[in-house]
Amino acid sequence: xxxxxxxxxxxxxxxxxxxxxxxxxxxxxxxxxxxxxxxxxxxxxxxxxxxxxxxxxxxxxxxxxxxxxxxxxxxxxxxxxxxxxxxxxxxxxxxxxxxxxxxxxxxxxxxxxxxxxxxxxxxxxxxxxxxxxxxxxxxxxxxxxxxxxxxxxxxxxxxxxxxxxxxxxxxxxxxxxxxxxxxxxxxxxxxxxxxxxxxxxxxxxxxxxxxxxxxxxxxxxxxxxxxxxxxxxxxxxxxxxxxxxxxxxxxxxxxxxxxxxxxxxxxxxxxxxxxxxxxxxxxxxxxxxxxxxxxxxxxxxxxxxxxxxxxxxxxxxxxxxxxxxxxxxxxxxxxxxxxxxxxxxxxxxxxxxxxxxxxxxxxxxxxxxxxxxxxxxxxxxxxxxxxxxxxx
Ligand code: SAH
Numbered sequence: 239x240x241x242x243x244x245x246x247x248x249x250x251x252x253x254x255x256x257x258x259x260x261x262x263x264x265x266x267x268x269x270x271x272x273x274x275x276x277x278x279x280x281x282x283x284x285x286x287x288x289x290x291x292x293x294x295x296x297x298x299x300x301x302x303x304x305x306x307x308x309x310x311x312x313x314x315x316x317x318x319x320x321x322x323x324x325x326x327x328x329x330x331x332x333x334x335x336x337x338x339x340x341x342x343x344x345x346x347x348x349x350x351x352x353x354x355x356x357x358x359x360x361x362x363x364x365x366x367x368x369x370x371x372x373x374x375x376x377x378x379x380x381x382x383x384x385x386x387x388x389x390x391x392x393x394x395x396x397x398x399x400x401x402x403x404x405x406x407x408x409x410x411x412x413x414x415x416x417x418x419x420x421x422x423x424x425x426x427x428x429x430x431x432x433x434x435x436x437x438x439x440x441x442x443x444x445x446x447x448x449x450x451x452x453x454x455x456x457x458x459x460x461x462x463x464x465x466x467x468x469x470x471x472x473x474x475x476x477x478x479x480x481x482x483x484x485x486x487x488x489x490x491x492x493x494x495x496x497x498x499x500x501x502x503x504x505x506x507x508x509x510x511x512x513x514x515x516x517x518x519x520x521x522x523x524x525x526x527x528x529x530x531x532x533x534x535x536x537x538x539x540x541x542x543x544x545x546x547x548x549x550x551x552x553x554x555x556x557x558x559x560x561x562x563x564x565x566x567x568x569x570x571x572x573x574x575x576x577x578x579x580x581x582x583x584x585x586x587x588x589x590x591x592x593x594x595x596x597x598x599x600x601x602x603x604x605x606x607x608x609x610x611x612x613x614x615x616x617x618x619x620x621x622x623x624x625x626x627x628x629x630x
Contacts, residue, residue: 240267240268240269240270240278241268241280242268242277242280243267243268243281243284244265244279244280244287245264246282248262248263248282249263249287251263252281252302257344257615257616258344259290259299259300259301259302261299263299265282271292272292273294273367273371274367274369275292275371276289276290276291276292276303277291288302288304289302289303289308290303290368291303291350291366291368291369291371293366293401295402296400297400301366302349303347303349304347311375312378315348315372315375316382316383319380320383322340322341322346322347323340323383325346329608329609333445333446333607333608335421335422335423336357337354337356337357337421337423337428337430337442338442339353339355340353340354340360340384342619343365343619344616344618344619345616349366350365350368350369351369352438354438354439354442356438357419358415359415359416359419360386360389361391361432362392362393362410362438363393363395365393365397365401365403366401366403370393378411386412387412387413387415388412388413388414389410390409390432390433391406391408391410392407392439393405394406415433417431417433420501423473424449426472427501429467429494429501430467436466440467440469442607442609443606443610444469444534445607446605446607447626449473451532451570452470452473452476452477455473455479457479457480458474458479458480458530458567459528460474460475460529460530461483461528461530462484462485463531463534464485464534465484465485465486465492466488466494467494467495468494468498468499469498470532470570471483471495471507472502472504475502475504476502479530481506481508483510484507485511485514485517486511487513492509492511515555515558518555519558521562522561522562526562527567528562529564530570531568531570532570532571533556533559533571534570534624535552535555535574537574538551538575539578540575541577542577545582548573548578549586552578552583553590560596561594565629566630567628567629569626570625570626571624571625573624574621574622576619580620583623596629597630598630599630600625603623603625604623604625605623606621610622
């Protein structure tokens with residue numbers, strides 16, 4: 239076992255159980271660990287702090303598996319999986335769904351490991367060399383403990399490059415999953431493309447927000463920007479929206495939104511292929527207004543350094559989006575950039591409301607769905623935030 243010693247006074251985050259150790263905090267290693275190898279972490283005085291995975295190419299040099307001494311083996315990993323499943327044991331029933339995030343990386347004590355369940359299919363994403371090293375054992379544990387039939391890997395993400403890993407995707411264990419998996423959220427059904435979809439195929443993190451937005455949609459005209467699979471708009475239409483317009487730049491996404499509309503026995507929605515920044519200006523110029531505008535853009539900031547520029551992008555669409563809301567209407571606005579805090583986001587919407595000359599009241603603060611658990615010691619895990627607003 240290789241020991242990794244931290245510099246003087248650089249052990250505080252690890253003692254607070256923050257799972258990341260940056261390269262600058264490390265004094266020396268007693269050997270040359272392989273990528274993903276488990277190392278023992280010591281403070282400057284040689285006291286053990288726990289065990290982590292060595293990432294030689296990443297600025298985050300060690301990701302902690304555990305904050306005590308012990309093995310990181312199949313039994314340990316199976317225990318972490320069991321704990322993750324236990325905390326979600328009643329969620330499927332409570333949220334009336336067969337699609338849940340089962341493992342949420344650091345927050346579940348499994349850095350670099352994300353696993354979503356879509357019916358009988360599990361879809362995993364392994365973004366670090368530590369996760370990569372143990373992915374077969376994790377897939378085995380997850381299949382055994384859930385009774386699911388397939389474990390499909392979607393590690394085709396750019397962030398693997400920071401770890402010196404190439405993107406990869408394919409069947410990891412069990413049977414080939416079906417081409418499309420139909421999942422449900424309450425009465426609403428969605429087809430999930432686990433091979434070709436974004437992330438693991440579906441934005442489960444918006445489940446609760448789809449329900450809250452749909453509950454406000456009856457009788458309203460809805461503009462669903464950045465629609466992807468149509469989630470917000472389909473749920474709104476199902477709940478009795480008067481009209482729904484979906485906007486996305488991707489034809490593939492619009493195809494999925496169309497398919498999900500039909501899957502729910504709905505018709506008459508509009509599917510617009512456009513850049514949302516332009517589409518919002520076109521609606522404004524044509525004086526077209528909506529009773530409910532949803533803004534759910536992709537991540538504008540990957541890092542804190544990009545936050546200021548990202549906030550200008552968010553403000554642009556929020557300013558335009560607010561102008562399109564008819565008096566007495568609603569705005570549901572989101573950011574999935576972890577680098578933007580809820581307070582920053584709220585200030586941005588406040589500035590947009592001032593510039594748009596609209597009075598905005600917050601009906602509800604929105605967050606990622608509860609199966610995307612957060613760890614109290616890892617605030618970075620909160621990434622999705624939003625506001626449901628009444629607009630005058
Ligand atoms: N609201 C969706 C998730 C949105 S993901 C849901 O609830 O499931 C972001 C989507 O924005 C992707 O489908 C992507 O194709 C689209 N997108 C990204 N940039 C865009 C742009 N400038 N204009 C229009 N669509 C864009």
